[in-house]
Amino acid sequence: MAESEKISDKRQALLQATLELVSNHGFHNTPMAKIAKIAGVSAGTIYLYFDNKQDLIDSLYLEMKASFTDAAFKDYNPDKSVKEGFAQIWKNMAAYKMNHVQEALFLAQCDNAPMISDKVREKGLQHLQPLLNLWERGRHEGILRDVSPYLLYAYTIYPISFFAAVKNRDEFDLSKDMYQHTFDMAWNAIKAI
Amino acid sequence: MAESEKISDKRQALLQATLELVSNHGFHNTPMAKIAKIAGVSAGTIYLYFDNKQDLIDSLYLEMKASFTDAAFKDYNPDKSVKEGFAQIWKNMAAYKMNHVQEALFLAQCDNAPMISDKVREKGLQHLQPLLNLWERGRHEGILRDVSPYLLYAYTIYPISFFAAVKNRDEFDLSKDMYQHTFDMAWNAIKAI
Amino acid sequence: MAESEKISDKRQALLQATLELVSNHGFHNTPMAKIAKIAGVSAGTIYLYFDNKQDLIDSLYLEMKASFTDAAFKDYNPDKSVKEGFAQIWKNMAAYKMNHVQEALFLAQCDNAPMISDKVREKGLQHLQPLLNLWERGRHEGILRDVSPYLLYAYTIYPISFFAAVKNRDEFDLSKDMYQHTFDMAWNAIKAI
Amino acid sequence: MAESEKISDKRQALLQATLELVSNHGFHNTPMAKIAKIAGVSAGTIYLYFDNKQDLIDSLYLEMKASFTDAAFKDYNPDKSVKEGFAQIWKNMAAYKMNHVQEALFLAQCDNAPMISDKVREKGLQHLQPLLNLWERGRHEGILRDVSPYLLYAYTIYPISFFAAVKNRDEFDLSKDMYQHTFDMAWNAIKAI
DNA sequence: CATGAATGAGAATTCATTCAT
DNA sequence: CATGAATGAATTCTCATTCAT
Numbered sequence: 001m002a003e004s005e006k007i008s009d010k011r012q013a014l015l016q017a018t019l020e021l022v023s024n025h026g027f028h029n030t031p032m033a034k035i036a037k038i039a040g041v042s043a044g045t046i047y048l049y050f051d052n053k054q055d056l057i058d059s060l061y062l063e064m065k066a067s068f069t070d071a072a073f074k075d076y077n078p079d080k081s082v083k084e085g086f087a088q089i090w091k092n093m094a095a096y097k098m099n100h101v102q103e104a105l106f107l108a109q110c111d112n113a114p115m116i117s118d119k120v121r122e123k124g125l126q127h128l129q130p131l132l133n134l135w136e137r138g139r140h141e142g143i144l145r146d147v148s149p150y151l152l153y154a155y156t157i158y159p160i161s162f163f164a165a166v167k168n169r170d171e172f173d174l175s176k177d178m179y180q181h182t183f184d185m186a187w188n189a190i191k192a193i
Numbered sequence: 194m195a196e197s198e199k200i201s202d203k204r205q206a207l208l209q210a211t212l213e214l215v216s217n218h219g220f221h222n223t224p225m226a227k228i229a230k231i232a233g234v235s236a237g238t239i240y241l242y243f244d245n246k247q248d249l250i251d252s253l254y255l256e257m258k259a260s261f262t263d264a265a266f267k268d269y270n271p272d273k274s275v276k277e278g279f280a281q282i283w284k285n286m287a288a289y290k291m292n293h294v295q296e297a298l299f300l301a302q303c304d305n306a307p308m309i310s311d312k313v314r315e316k317g318l319q320h321l322q323p324l325l326n327l328w329e330r331g332r333h334e335g336i337l338r339d340v341s342p343y344l345l346y347a348y349t350i351y352p353i354s355f356f357a358a359v360k361n362r363d364e365f366d367l368s369k370d371m372y373q374h375t376f377d378m379a380w381n382a383i384k385a386i
Numbered sequence: 387m388a389e390s391e392k393i394s395d396k397r398q399a400l401l402q403a404t405l406e407l408v409s410n411h412g413f414h415n416t417p418m419a420k421i422a423k424i425a426g427v428s429a430g431t432i433y434l435y436f437d438n439k440q441d442l443i444d445s446l447y448l449e450m451k452a453s454f455t456d457a458a459f460k461d462y463n464p465d466k467s468v469k470e471g472f473a474q475i476w477k478n479m480a481a482y483k484m485n486h487v488q489e490a491l492f493l494a495q496c497d498n499a500p501m502i503s504d505k506v507r508e509k510g511l512q513h514l515q516p517l518l519n520l521w522e523r524g525r526h527e528g529i530l531r532d533v534s535p536y537l538l539y540a541y542t543i544y545p546i547s548f549f550a551a552v553k554n555r556d557e558f559d560l561s562k563d564m565y566q567h568t569f570d571m572a573w574n575a576i577k578a579i
Numbered sequence: 580m581a582e583s584e585k586i587s588d589k590r591q592a593l594l595q596a597t598l599e600l601v602s603n604h605g606f607h608n609t610p611m612a613k614i615a616k617i618a619g620v621s622a623g624t625i626y627l628y629f630d631n632k633q634d635l636i637d638s639l640y641l642e643m644k645a646s647f648t649d650a651a652f653k654d655y656n657p658d659k660s661v662k663e664g665f666a667q668i669w670k671n672m673a674a675y676k677m678n679h680v681q682e683a684l685f686l687a688q689c690d691n692a693p694m695i696s697d698k699v700r701e702k703g704l705q706h707l708q709p710l711l712n713l714w715e716r717g718r719h720e721g722i723l724r725d726v727s728p729y730l731l732y733a734y735t736i737y738p739i740s741f742f743a744a745v746k747n748r749d750e751f752d753l754s755k756d757m758y759q760h761t762f763d764m765a766w767n768a769i770k771a772i
Numbered sequence: 773c774a775t776g777a778a779t780g781a782g783a784a785t786t787c788a789t790t791c792a793t
Numbered sequence: 794c795a796t797g798a799a800t801g802a803a804t805t806c807t808c809a810t811t812c813a814t
Binding site: 410411412413414415491494495497498499500501504531533534536537539540541544545547548549551552555557558567568571572574575576577579 | 768
């Protein structure tokens with residue numbers, strides 16, 4: 001037990017160090033040596049847990065995506081109305097990203113730069129299915145605009161990344177009590193007229 | 194004249210090569226030697242036009258931002274209604290990004306990764322003032338929701354980057370005749386109730 | 387007994403694994419970790435049986451040399467004629483190398499590259515004395531050319547390594563029934579005129 | 580002219596340094612940094628002339644093979660008798676290897692260890708054709724034993740490498756006036772009875 | 773202005789060896 | 794005896810930048 005915990009610890013420390021460094025300084029400007037140092041392990045140790053730098057980044061990406069989608073569907077009940085269900089998911093996502101700005105920045109970086117292969121990117125999307133199902137139902141019920149999920153995503157989920165970025169720069173903080181207000185904007189964008 | 198044109202040509206070729214390489218392969222994976230090769234000049238020549246790699250990227254960023262905002266305010270008449278004016282700007286922006294996917298990807302990359310200093314980023318925003326003015330007027334006139342421009346931006350302009358990204362991946366193309374439809378979604382998000 | 391057998395087993399497995407890997411992939415391209423894996427033991431275990439990598443190689447070299455010379459003098463009777471005695475030894479050597487190509491390649495590699503110290507190399511030669519004695523007698527009896535044993539070796543024993551190498555590359559196989567024919571060539575090279 | 584000479588100089592210096600180091604210390608134990616130092620250039624400079632370490636070794640191998648075969652066929656006249664022709668080639672080869680021991684050791688190392696790909700090895704053989712033609716003629720004329728060229732090679736050319744190796748170890752030097760004597764041994768091995 | 777060979781610091785990665793368990 | 798995770802020095806290779814021409 002202590003064994004496997006320790007092993008897990010080192011892997012986790014490496015992922016954490018990578019998250020910190022990459023989100024603050026970018027993929028370039030994040031040498032393996034620095035990652036090892038921050039993680040408190042030797043440079044060679046990285047290669048006990050990851051094949052190479054790309055694999056480290058990919059692994060972190062998938063872990064972050066999983067962590068995000070886990071949070072997204074917390075307390076989500078598919079039996080409730082489309083609006084209620086979507087509000088739950090959206091607020092979960094917004095809360096997660098505002099409370100985990102570093103993770104949000106890392107994911108935004110991966111999603112907007114050619115750092116991650118398409119294959120890994122697709123794998124990262126697999127946990128989003130419940131939201132796609134909800135949207136499908138919403139379109140079917142005439143609650144949502146009858147448009148591509150890409151449009152629904154662009155006007156509701158994608159903007160959250162922007163909130164994280166500006167919060168990080170101390171420019172604008174989507175404080176907690178504004179979630180409802182901001183959710184309304186998202187909802188107005190996609191609801192059927 | 195022929196002299197200065199030639200010089201300008203090389204500078205332009207270098208910016209163009211950088212755009213191509215960075216948007217396709219990322220900042221890392223874009224060595225100076227490759228930029229020079231694509232631009233058809235010698236590696237040393239880059240340093241006649243730019244101080245260093247960072248300066249090259251910064252310059253390209255500012256040039257792209259300027260080009261984008263130039264397009265954004267084409268045929269914009271501040272005297273028209275807020276909705277008409279905003280529709281003009283939004284459609285200009287959408288059309289520009291969908292027709293210049295590479296530029297869009299490059300800007301998205303710069304805006305979402307720590308490649309560009311805050312100083313340069315701010316400088317890139319300076320041409321956006323007319324839009325901020327319009328939004329201010331819209332809020333004043335009670336046409337727009339009385340919220341931070343960051344929110345207005347997040348729900349109207351920011352999503353356009355996403356459309357460019359998915360178009361680039363051949364996943365979803367916001368074709369021309371959908372601009373009105375898609376604009377409506379943006380407008381619904383920010384209009385006062 | 388079972389104890390010491392087990393130990394011996396591991397030592398032997400390590401030597402065998404080293405033989406395989408070095409003869410197929412060379413000294414470089416044969417990491418200790420791979421040797422351990424092929425031998426079915428842990429990396430650390432190597433150092434229970436050998437001081438370091440060099441010692442492992444040296445030990446294998448000496449073992450292979452001993453094994454080769456053991457085979458070489460099988461059924462050798464010093465009382466027979468020089469030609470008969472030499473034929474016995476030569477055919478033993480040829481048969482051994484053609485039936486143990488991997489060993490032959492390993493020895494050739496050690497003998498032609500600076501992998502083995504001169505001290506160890508000399509130690510590997512010590513079992514060859516009966517052949518040197520036979521040659522000495524042959525020269526004395528006027529049966530053999532009166533030349534340095536280096537020349538006798540070069541024209542009779544050394545070529546066998548070449549046969550092993552080309553057999554390994556599937557280029558040419560000195561099949562069994564050709565031993566007599568091929569021996570004649572060796573004999574003609576060194577016999578007195 | 581001075582330009583291309585200088586460039587050629589650096590490439591040549593790198594090949595020479597590699598020859599020295601590899602033949603004395605082996606492929607492993609020859610780091611690129613040491614090669615650069617001996618050649619009097621910076622480490623990075625190696626990669627202006629060679630793709631990687633393997634390419635450097637391959638290039639040296641081919642250069643050495645070409646140099647050797649050039650020397651081998653000096654003053655060779657295909658119109659002379661088989662024995663005279665072969666004597667010319669054999670003595671050229673022996674003289675070359677005894678006067679260029681380092682080159683000989685390097686080639687022996689490459690030929691006896693998996694350092695060189697089969698493709699490159701075959702390429703290195705292409706200049707040996709005149710000798711193969713001569714042997715073919717010799718077998719046809721009944722002058723030579725009717726055996727595979729592999730056997731002819733093993734008993735005449737291959738032993739020369741051994742002479743170079745022992746000369747290098749100061750054990751035995753095939754001095755000039757012994758060439759005829761030693762050639763006779765080779766000839767006796769392969770001549771028809 | 774322009775070149776491009778050369779540099780050398782720094783990056784990713786490997787691997788012989790150790791040592792706590 | 795045996796393990797195998799961990800180390801960190803060493804290795805290969807890259808690349809931004811310089812400078813003699």
